[in-house]
Amino acid sequence: MTERKEQLEEIAEERASLMKITMGPLIWAIHFVICYGLAAVTCAKGWDIEMARVGLLVFSVGSLGAIIWVGWNSWRQWNPHETGDYFNSWGRAEDRHHFLGHAAFLLAIISFLGVVFTSLPLVMLGGCQ
Amino acid sequence: MTDYRQDRSALPKPSGTYPPTEEMLAEPVPDEVQAAQAERLRAAWATPKGFRYWTAVNNSEVGKWYCLTALFFMLLAGVMALLIRAQLAVPESELISADRFNQLFTMHGSAMMFLFAVPMFEAISILLLPGMLGARDMPFPRLSAFGYWCFLIGGVFVIGSIFFDAAPRAGWFMYPPLATEDEGPGSDIWLLGLSFIEVASIAAAVELIVGTLKCRPPGMRVNIMPLYAWYVMVVGGMILFAFPPLIAGDFLFELERSFDWPFFDPERGGDPMLWQHLFWIFGHPEVYIVFLPSIAIAAMIIPTVARRPIVGYSWIVLSAVGTGFLSFGLWVHHMFTTGLPTISLGFFSAASEAVVIPTGVQIFAFLATLMVGRVKMTLPMLWIAGALAIFTMGGLTGVMLALAPFDFQAHDTYFVVAHLHYTLFGGMVFPVIAGVYYFFPFIQKKQLSERLGRWAFWLIFCGFNLTFLPMHLTGLWGMPRRIYTYPTGLGWDGLNLISTVGAFIIAAGFAVFVWDLVRPKHRQPQIKRNPWEAGTLEWTHDVPEEAWGIRSIPHVTSRYPLWDQPEMQARIDTGRYYLPDAAEGRRETLVTSVIDAEPIQVQRVTGPAWITQAAAAFTGGAFIFPTFHWYPPAIVCAVLAVCCIIYWLWTSTARVPEAPSKDAGLGLTLPTYASGHASVGWWAMWITMLGDATAFASLVFGFFFYWTSQDDFPPEGAMHAEPWLVGLAALGLAAAWALTVGARELNRRWMVGAARACLAVAPLAAAGGAAALMVSVLELEPETHVYPAVLWALAIWVTVHAGAGVIMQLYCLAGSVFGKLTPRYDADIWNVSLYWHFQVLAALVTCAVMGLAPGVL
Numbered sequence: 001m002t003e004r005k006e007q008l009e010e011i012a013e014e015r016a017s018l019m020k021i022t023m024g025p026l027i028w029a030i031h032f033v034i035c036y037g038l039a040a041v042t043c044a045k046g047w048d049i050e051m052a053r054v055g056l057l058v059f060s061v062g063s064l065g066a067i068i069w070v071g072w073n074s075w076r077q078w079n080p081h082e083t084g085d086y087f088n089s090w091g092r093a094e095d096r097h098h099f100l101g102h103a104a105f106l107l108a109i110i111s112f113l114g115v116v117f118t119s120l121p122l123v124m125l126g127g128c129q
Numbered sequence: 130m131t132d133y134r135q136d137r138s139a140l141p142k143p144s145g146t147y148p149p150t151e152e153m154l155a156e157p158v159p160d161e162v163q164a165a166q167a168e169r170l171r172a173a174w175a176t177p178k179g180f181r182y183w184t185a186v187n188n189s190e191v192g193k194w195y196c197l198t199a200l201f202f203m204l205l206a207g208v209m210a211l212l213i214r215a216q217l218a219v220p221e222s223e224l225i226s227a228d229r230f231n232q233l234f235t236m237h238g239s240a241m242m243f244l245f246a247v248p249m250f251e252a253i254s255i256l257l258l259p260g261m262l263g264a265r266d267m268p269f270p271r272l273s274a275f276g277y278w279c280f281l282i283g284g285v286f287v288i289g290s291i292f293f294d295a296a297p298r299a300g301w302f303m304y305p306p307l308a309t310e311d312e313g314p315g316s317d318i319w320l321l322g323l324s325f326i327e328v329a330s331i332a333a334a335v336e337l338i339v340g341t342l343k344c345r346p347p348g349m350r351v352n353i354m355p356l357y358a359w360y361v362m363v364v365g366g367m368i369l370f371a372f373p374p375l376i377a378g379d380f381l382f383e384l385e386r387s388f389d390w391p392f393f394d395p396e397r398g399g400d401p402m403l404w405q406h407l408f409w410i411f412g413h414p415e416v417y418i419v420f421l422p423s424i425a426i427a428a429m430i431i432p433t434v435a436r437r438p439i440v441g442y443s444w445i446v447l448s449a450v451g452t453g454f455l456s457f458g459l460w461v462h463h464m465f466t467t468g469l470p471t472i473s474l475g476f477f478s479a480a481s482e483a484v485v486i487p488t489g490v491q492i493f494a495f496l497a498t499l500m501v502g503r504v505k506m507t508l509p510m511l512w513i514a515g516a517l518a519i520f521t522m523g524g525l526t527g528v529m530l531a532l533a534p535f536d537f538q539a540h541d542t543y544f545v546v547a548h549l550h551y552t553l554f555g556g557m558v559f560p561v562i563a564g565v566y567y568f569f570p571f572i573q574k575k576q577l578s579e580r581l582g583r584w585a586f587w588l589i590f591c592g593f594n595l596t597f598l599p600m601h602l603t604g605l606w607g608m609p610r611r612i613y614t615y616p617t618g619l620g621w622d623g624l625n626l627i628s629t630v631g632a633f634i635i636a637a638g639f640a641v642f643v644w645d646l647v648r649p650k651h652r653q654p655q656i657k658r659n660p661w662e663a664g665t666l667e668w669t670h671d672v673p674e675e676a677w678g679i680r681s682i683p684h685v686t687s688r689y690p691l692w693d694q695p696e697m698q699a700r701i702d703t704g705r706y707y708l709p710d711a712a713e714g715r716r717e718t719l720v721t722s723v724i725d726a727e728p729i730q731v732q733r734v735t736g737p738a739w740i741t742q743a744a745a746a747f748t749g750g751a752f753i754f755p756t757f758h759w760y761p762p763a764i765v766c767a768v769l770a771v772c773c774i775i776y777w778l779w780t781s782t783a784r785v786p787e788a789p790s791k792d793a794g795l796g797l798t799l800p801t802y803a804s805g806h807a808s809v810g811w812w813a814m815w816i817t818m819l820g821d822a823t824a825f826a827s828l829v830f831g832f833f834f835y836w837t838s839q840d841d842f843p844p845e846g847a848m849h850a851e852p853w854l855v856g857l858a859a860l861g862l863a864a865a866w867a868l869t870v871g872a873r874e875l876n877r878r879w880m881v882g883a884a885r886a887c888l889a890v891a892p893l894a895a896a897g898g899a900a901a902l903m904v905s906v907l908e909l910e911p912e913t914h915v916y917p918a919v920l921w922a923l924a925i926w927v928t929v930h931a932g933a934g935v936i937m938q939l940y941c942l943a944g945s946v947f948g949k950l951t952p953r954y955d956a957d958i959w960n961v962s963l964y965w966h967f968q969v970l971a972a973l974v975t976c977a978v979m980g981l982a983p984g985v986l
Contacts, residue, residue, distance in 0.1 A: 095353075114480070
């Protein structure tokens with residue numbers, strides 16, 4: 001019974017915002033802007049690019065961790081194992097709840113790949129020239 | 130903030146039964162009631178006749194004009210392309226002069242992008258979205274009309290310049306110094322004309338986002354809304370973040386052109402690269418702004434022809450949202466050869482490859498739907514198939530070009546021309562034409578010809594490949610873009626001739642298509658209501674046409690209601706659902722909650738008016754006169770435009786309703802007024818200000834860009850803004866904000882006198898703050914160096930916004946005095962406070978940059 005109540009509360013909570021599903025892409029965007037910005041300033045001002053590289057790689061790992069966390073949460077919200085419903089194509093509140101979890105989960109995957117892609121130049125290229 | 134409605138008993142809350150029970154829905158409506166309701170609705174939504182037809186603001190009329198105007202500009206730009214191809218058909222041709230050629234390719238690109246592709250998205254969405262959402266109209270019909278008239282005036286002005294040999298000629302991306310130093314008005318026409326149109330685009334984006342979020346039918350939660358609506362929301366959001374950087378860039382560019390402030394002049398500390406960044410931060414997302422809504426049309430057609438729900442709805446949502454985000458991380462791939470650090474190129478190359486993943490996901494979802502469905506190869510599907518084939522090829526060359534070393538070779542050659550035409554024809558032109566064939570019965574209540582459609586398809590498809598496939602080779606063999614002629618013997622002659630022949634075949638295809646579109650169809654028998662047997666709401670439309678949009682607004686419980694809720698059509702037609710009547714003779718639509726679409730308000734929408742045209746015409750004057758440096762008439766126009774807009778808002782928005790709530794049908798009583806975040810106006814303000822804040826952020830980005838690109842910024846010994854005046858400005862503008870918010874709070878606690886006092890003092894504080902900011906930079910000479918110039922630009926930006934804020938405060942004061950704004954009906958002041966939240970932030974950032982940065986950097 002309490003579980004049911006908690007679930008209802010959670011459904012009520014997410015009414016407030018659609019933005020939740022953009023959490024993963026937002027982490028990607030922040031990561032991307034910081035990587036580009038710091039690398040550009042470092043190269044323009046002649047700072048130590050090695051330091052920046054290492055720092056950014058650590059930041060990449062942190063961002064990936066955050067995305068995994070978002071992905072895990074949204075996987076639980078989608079919850080296809082227990083509901084047995086992978087599509088959530090009907091108009092009930094639960095459907096919408098699981099759907100937002102599903103969308104956020106998929107977006108976490110794409111954001112994860114995005115951060116990996118963005119980090120590749122840090123590993124493979126390194127220098128300013 | 131969340132409780133304000135609960136402690137204020139004044140505004141009623143929705144009451145009654147929701148969701149409706151099956152018994153309520155099954156109860157028939159008596160015939161005479163139906164007839165009387167329909168009569169009243171018809172009267173309220175009647176389209177004006179005769180000359181007054183042009184005052185119409187209904188989405189079906191405005192959408193049609195918008196589409197036809199965009200089509201007309203497209204055809205003109207297409208003719209320009211034919212002239213370009215005719216000139217290039219043979220080597221050393223003398224058909225067109227070099228200067229004329231420059232104007233042609235500049236205008237071809239600019240018109241296709243700004244006057245066709247983006248406006249076409251807005252046009253189609255304005256036309257279709259209310260139907261798909263079962264709404265009577267968009268939430269702000271006059272705003273759509275205003276946007277359309279702005280587009281028409283601006284478009285005619287920009288494209289007309291080519292007939293006077295005065296068109297812009299520096300390429301559609303207007304790179305400085307070529308464009309800044311170009312003689313004649315060409316560059317100014319581009320900058321001011323297109324800025325004007327961008328404003329209209331942002332207006333349309335606001336309209337479409339609010340429409341999607343707030344005007345869905347009851348029960349249509351986000352997980353069951355049509356995919357088209359998802360795409361519209363994503364693209365609307367992208368417009369808000371993509372167009373403002375260009376507007377900021379245009380602002381700087383025009384200051385350089387008009388007053389010689391050296392933003393892009395390296396001799397005085399400026400940097401042409403800043404323009405490239407601002408342009409492409411707009412320019413690359415713009416490609417996806419064009420592509421996503423067109424592929425959204427495919428997402429509507431494919432389930433219909435496959436006769437089954439789309440496979441992977443969530444995957445397509447992922448792909449739309451993911452592409453929307455990733456597309457902002459690609460802009461530097463247009464600048465690979467500008468000498469940026471290798472590692473920066475690496476980031477953008479990687480992101481350019483990553484965006485292929487979500488883009489590919491949706492294509493695979495479409496293919497999967499077709500694979501598992503029982504496909505009926507209709508004419509729209511033929512065009513979609515062509516689109517997928519062509520777009521995939523464009524995507525593959527995109528993957529090649531995203532690799533910096535390959536791009537170094539192919540940059541500025543015809544390979545790029547081939548690539549971009551493959552993506553835009555496949556990603557935009559073909560799906561849009563598919564949409565025209567598919568939705569024509571919905572739009573005009575007539576069918577287009579199957580036979581002519583197939584002719585048009587094969588002509589355009591073959592012509593297209595004949596034109597652009599050889600261009601890959603022309604490019605790889607070294608032919609650069611934008612040259613008006615070439616010597617013989619380089620191996621380009623035959624390929625160019627083939628391309629030219631192909632271009633004329635495309636033109637023949639378009640001639641067939643346009644003829645099919647405009648030929649008289651009076652004798653055609655009445656069409657079936659749902660000719661494709663689709664499952665989405667727009668196919669509940671009335672045949673023959675009715676102007677009311679939908680007879681009654683249904684309760685929706687699935688993604689394909691016409692397939693899953695078989696009784697729906699009859700119930701809509703008999704007025705069984707919501708808002709079946711227009712008892713007060715007013716135009717109304719239903720406003721629902723953002724996520725779950727629970728009905729919350731009956732929204733009065735605006736009707737036909739001349740004021741929107743007047744506002745658009747004067748706004749046009751304010752943008753167009755400065756092109757010729759005629760500043761006095763421009764200022765007069767700007768003042769008149771503001772007057773028109775104030776009159777329009779005062780007479781028709783957020784009016785005190787005659788009753789606080791009304792019966793919406795099916796036992797539900799809804800309020801007729803909303804303020805704060807429950808109202809559509811508040812959302813519109815929020816979204817507009819998000820775009821405005823992005824433009825401001827682009828200016829601040831410019832300031833720091835100069836800092837990174839130069840060794841001494843601010844330069845040694847430069848004069849700075851007067852610090853105490855900057856401090857005073859921050860205080861004054863912050864006080865103006867605090868007084869506005871204070872007035873809102875006092876007003877809703879019934880302390881009307883105190884609220885009015887705040888609203889009377891706030892403009893003084895704002896004006897004083899803005900004046901202090903301008904005086905603080907008065908001694909600086911913006912022509913001498915980019916540092917004083919950028920400080921001036923920031924000060925002007927904040928001052929102009931403070932001016933708008935003052936007008937809004939006075940508007941609220943007047944509203945309070947004349948009974949338009951009361952403690953109960955206070956939407957205006959909520960919206961104005963929201964405006965000031967953003968402005969105080971911009972003002973404080975500006976003051977920090979002007980006052981503190983000289984000491985820190």
